[in-house]
Amino acid sequence: MTLRNHYLGALLALLVASSAAAQALKVQNAWVRATVQGQKATGAFMQITAPATTTLVGVSTPVAGLAEVHEMKMDGDVMRMRPLSQGLELPAGTAVQLKPGGYHLMLMDLKVPLQKDSTIALTLSLRDSKGVPSTQELRIPVLVSAPAGHGEHQHGN
Numbered sequence: 001m002t003l004r005n006h007y008l009g010a011l012l013a014l015l016v017a018s019s020a021a022a023q024a025l026k027v028q029n030a031w032v033r034a035t036v037q038g039q040k041a042t043g044a045f046m047q048i049t050a051p052a053t054t055t056l057v058g059v060s061t062p063v064a065g066l067a068e069v070h071e072m073k074m075d076g077d078v079m080r081m082r083p084l085s086q087g088l089e090l091p092a093g094t095a096v097q098l099k100p101g102g103y104h105l106m107l108m109d110l111k112v113p114l115q116k117d118s119t120i121a122l123t124l125s126l127r128d129s130k131g132v133p134s135t136q137e138l139r140i141p142v143l144v145s146a147p148a149g150h151g152e153h154q155h156g157n
Helices: 004-025
Strands: 024-032 041-049 053-058 062-073 078-083 088-090 096-100 103-110 119-128 133-143
Touching: 024 119, 041 053, 078 096
Parallel strands: 024 133
Antiparallel strands: 024 041, 041 096, 041 103, 053 088, 053 119, 062 078, 062 103, 119 133
16 A cells, blocks of 8 residues: 555545534524624524534634634623634533524624525534544524524523
8 A cells, every 4th residue: 555545545534534523413593693784794603412522613604704613701791702712612412502692603704795594604613522623514594683482592501
């Protein structure tokens, strides 16, 4: 076996492993907030459940120049937003809410307005507990507010 074939075989095994890991991720109630002309940023929200401990390390989409995993939280009496440079841990079997006012995906430097009732492509970048990377491709509906029955002001999450 040549060195090239060895590397190709290893790469194929990694792709198969990462594809299998990503497919096991359960994403529910995903949506992205619609924008108006000239608006350059918006948020994407969803509930994610991983079968094994995984870290959401990044996000990308063709509609934004920059996309990041963010957290909003109160700092005294001021709401602050910041990117999670180490990613967001997704504990095994536990539903993690990405919602307005909490963890969310921030889409910045938007290339086009996001129109209600359209969809966008979104890629989640993940890393399992052994450091193996994977991705999961999603199609997310663009809505004005959270889907019916999944209000933005959920408590206890």
